[in-house]
Amino acid sequence: MSNYTPDQVLGHSDEADGIEEYDNRLPRWWVGLFVFSVAWSPAYAVHYHFVAERSQAGEWQAEMDAAAERWPQPTAEAVASMTVTPEVVAEGEAIYKTNCIACHGPELKGGIGPDLTDATWIHGGSRDQIVATVTNGVTEKGMPPWGPVLGAEKVFKVAAYVHQKGGGQY
Amino acid sequence: MSVEPQTTAAAMSAVDYDDAIVKKFIFATLLFGVVGMLVGVILALQLAWWPANLGLEWTTFGRLRPLHTNAVIFAFTGNFIFAGVYYSIQRLLKTRLFNDVLSNIHFWGWQLIIVSAAVSLPMGWTQGKEYAELIWPIDLSIAVIWVVFAINFFGTIAVRKVKHLYVAIWFYMSMVITIAVLHIFNNLSMPATILRSYPIYAGMTDALVQWWYGHNAVGFLLTTPILGLMYYFLPKSVERPVFSYRLSIIHFWALIFLYIWAGPHHLLYSALPDWSQTLGMIFSVMLIAPSWGGMLNGLLTLRGAWDRLRTDPIVKFWVVAVTFYGMSTFEGPMMAIRAVNSLSHYTDWTIGHVHSGALGWVGMAAFAMIYWLVPRLWKTTIHSPAAVTLHFWIATIGIVLYVVAMWSSGITQGLMWRAIDDAGQLQYPIFMDTVLELMPFYAIRLIGGTMYLTGMLMACWNILMTVRGAPASAAAARPATAK
Ligand code: HEM
Ligand code: HEM
Numbered sequence: 001m002s003n004y005t006p007d008q009v010l011g012h013s014d015e016a017d018g019i020e021e022y023d024n025r026l027p028r029w030w031v032g033l034f035v036f037s038v039a040w041s042p043a044y045a046v047h048y049h050f051v052a053e054r055s056q057a058g059e060w061q062a063e064m065d066a067a068a069e070r071w072p073q074p075t076a077e078a079v080a081s082m083t084v085t086p087e088v089v090a091e092g093e094a095i096y097k098t099n100c101i102a103c104h105g106p107e108l109k110g111g112i113g114p115d116l117t118d119a120t121w122i123h124g125g126s127r128d129q130i131v132a133t134v135t136n137g138v139t140e141k142g143m144p145p146w147g148p149v150l151g152a153e154k155v156f157k158v159a160a161y162v163h164q165k166g167g168g169q170y
Numbered sequence: 171m172s173v174e175p176q177t178t179a180a181a182m183s184a185v186d187y188d189d190a191i192v193k194k195f196i197f198a199t200l201l202f203g204v205v206g207m208l209v210g211v212i213l214a215l216q217l218a219w220w221p222a223n224l225g226l227e228w229t230t231f232g233r234l235r236p237l238h239t240n241a242v243i244f245a246f247t248g249n250f251i252f253a254g255v256y257y258s259i260q261r262l263l264k265t266r267l268f269n270d271v272l273s274n275i276h277f278w279g280w281q282l283i284i285v286s287a288a289v290s291l292p293m294g295w296t297q298g299k300e301y302a303e304l305i306w307p308i309d310l311s312i313a314v315i316w317v318v319f320a321i322n323f324f325g326t327i328a329v330r331k332v333k334h335l336y337v338a339i340w341f342y343m344s345m346v347i348t349i350a351v352l353h354i355f356n357n358l359s360m361p362a363t364i365l366r367s368y369p370i371y372a373g374m375t376d377a378l379v380q381w382w383y384g385h386n387a388v389g390f391l392l393t394t395p396i397l398g399l400m401y402y403f404l405p406k407s408v409e410r411p412v413f414s415y416r417l418s419i420i421h422f423w424a425l426i427f428l429y430i431w432a433g434p435h436h437l438l439y440s441a442l443p444d445w446s447q448t449l450g451m452i453f454s455v456m457l458i459a460p461s462w463g464g465m466l467n468g469l470l471t472l473r474g475a476w477d478r479l480r481t482d483p484i485v486k487f488w489v490v491a492v493t494f495y496g497m498s499t500f501e502g503p504m505m506a507i508r509a510v511n512s513l514s515h516y517t518d519w520t521i522g523h524v525h526s527g528a529l530g531w532v533g534m535a536a537f538a539m540i541y542w543l544v545p546r547l548w549k550t551t552i553h554s555p556a557a558v559t560l561h562f563w564i565a566t567i568g569i570v571l572y573v574v575a576m577w578s579s580g581i582t583q584g585l586m587w588r589a590i591d592d593a594g595q596l597q598y599p600i601f602m603d604t605v606l607e608l609m610p611f612y613a614i615r616l617i618g619g620t621m622y623l624t625g626m627l628m629a630c631w632n633i634l635m636t637v638r639g640a641p642a643s644a645a646a647a648r649p650a651t652a653k
Binding site: 010014019022024030041042044048067070071091099 | 261262332333336402405406412413417418447451452458459463466470593594596
């Protein structure tokens with residue numbers, strides 16, 4: 001290739017409807033980019049799986065651990081000793097709006113899920129019973145278990161709100 | 171129908187090329203370009219202003235969206251590719267198409283498939299797989315018509331009058347073979363009724379096969395055949411030699427080898443095993459250089475012809491097409507990186523990426539080819555060169571509005587979804603709040619899309635006027651000269 005000169009046509013044009021082709025060298029930076037990406041890729045894969053031993057599940061766990069440290073969850077005893085105050089109910093309302101409206105409606109009058117303001121309760125209308133229903137859900141009927149999603153404290157608050165909207169008479 | 175066995179210039183002009191079939195495919199491209207993009211504009215309107223769903227099941231977003239994607243990909247892009255392939259392989263191989271009957275079965279069969287899609291999708295008859303929504307009887311017809319096309323294509327190669335296969339033809343071949351394989355494997359299913367079937371794969375396997383198909387539909391329908399068309403029509407339009415033969419060989423083989431493995435980048439952070447996600451990501455990163463090889467060969471072929479950029483709107487179309495190709499093939503690999511995808515996935519960023527490829531690369535290449543081809547097919551000049559230039563500017567500004575709006579919208583959406591406040595709560599827990607934030611971007615996209623559609627309509631008018639004004643003798647199929 002010592003006698004390389006740029007912009008020399010190959011001379012195939014009579015077999016390409018008159019289109020001439022040069023046989024220019026590959027641009028250096030292009031070759032560099034290609035070699036780099038082909039070298040980097042297996043290195044990344046080996047590093048990800050075998051050196052750093054990263055994984056999707058591991059990433060999730062690490063984020064959850066970091067969150068648990070930054071925003072510690074109250075202990076079970078702390079939740080058990082909580083009382084219902086207007087602030088708790090207000091916070092419960094915010095939690096309700098975020099998570100429950102889609103199925104129980106903005107006025108708790110039901111939709112996909114049942115009306116939470118009437119006097120009929122499938123799983124019991126006491127505050128403790130509501131906490132239990134919300135924590136464990138009724139998966140076979142389409143009510144998700146909220147315990148693992150919201151944590152005990154938020155379940156307590158949203159249950160307080162639902163209980164009060166339902167009249168709180170049970 | 172005289173076919174000369176020699177390859178001299180005199181003999182070349184004696185080949186009786188089938189240009190009637192090319193003309194048919196061009197008309198179909200224009201027709202379905204308008205239909206597909208009109209539906210795109212309706213979708214954009216529905217997202218900006220929900221009452222445009224009209225409250226009728228057939229016109230809701232969910233039913234019209236697959237109609238849009240099928241119309242623009244299989245009808246607009248498909249017909250444009252067939253027109254360009256059938257025009258160029260005859261010239262490159264110095265022979266008429268293998269069989270006229272097959273050419274016509276291909277044309278009419280394909281249009282029939284499109285019409286059945288236009289009926290079945292608004293009716294809600296779907297397999298629920300993106301870009302493979304069509305129900306099994308239509309899938310079977312696609313397979314049959316594709317085989318007809320393949321026989322006609324390889325038949326033409328078999329009876330060719332030249333030895334060497336020009337680079338454009340390798341790209342066409344990769345499309346013909348790969349699309350057949352992808353279509354058949356992704357649609358394998360057990361029919362239950364005439365409208366319904368069950369895929370033979372389940373769960374994650376089904377998803378993986380689907381995105382192996384989905385990604386390579388992009389690769390081998392929206393990318394490689396159009397690169398092939400670029401290798402023919404771009405040097406023809408600027409009358410310059412292709413920059414580098416060896417670059418074309420290397421980037422071709424690298425591209426088709428790497429593309430096939432990149433599908434899992436559509437399934438990052440899903441139930442797909444980690445190692446296959448890694449595979450999808452790294453094969454995407456390795457795709458940058460091979461993709462840019464095509465861009466470089468296109469742009470560097472224009473060296474020495476830059477003066478024509480100011481005067482020749484066809485060159486303008488090519489420059490924008492190739493530039494958007496380079497941009498979307500840089501953006502794609504970036505979006506395939508895990509950390510970036512965790513932000514971009516599910517957002518309008520993807521929609522922006524799609525349309526910078528679709529409107530910028532596919533659409534502009536189609537217009538460049540059509541404006542070059544039509545005057546030659548009808549042996550006349552374009553009716554209004556000024557309208558071609560105007561089309562170029564309207565379309566280019568339309569693309570920029572569309573794509574910038576979607577990038578902004580996508581990043582806004584992604585950041586709002588993941589924002590966490592000081593108490594460790596979601597900052598925007600109410601999904602609707604994140605949607606309302608996007609309304610201005612949806613309005614801008616609607617404007618950009620409408621501009622692009624306007625350009626498409628101008629092209630139709632200009633082409634029809636050109637054809638009407640063409641000398642009558644050119645309307646009848648006539649031997650065409652090669653140069
Ligand atoms: C090297 C080239 C490319 C790579 C690596 C690439 C990569 C990607 C990635 C990572 C996504 C997002 C997947 C997700 O988060 O769901 C995507 C979506 C998409 N890309 Fe590309 N892209 C490339 C080029 C192109 C080009 C040139 C076009 C069009 C002409 C295109 C069309 C699409 C489409 C239609 C989607 C949306 C798929 C869906 O329905 O979700 N891509 N691409
Ligand atoms: C006037 C021009 C166009 C407009 C206004 C338009 C508009 C739209 C809209 C509003 C969507 C739905 C986005 C969403 O779900 O949020 C969409 C999706 C899509 N369009 Fe277009 N479009 C146009 C042209 C095209 C063309 C020419 C192509 C291909 C060649 C194309 C390919 C696609 C694809 C593949 C999707 C699905 C993307 C995905 O699932 O990620 N569009 N378009």
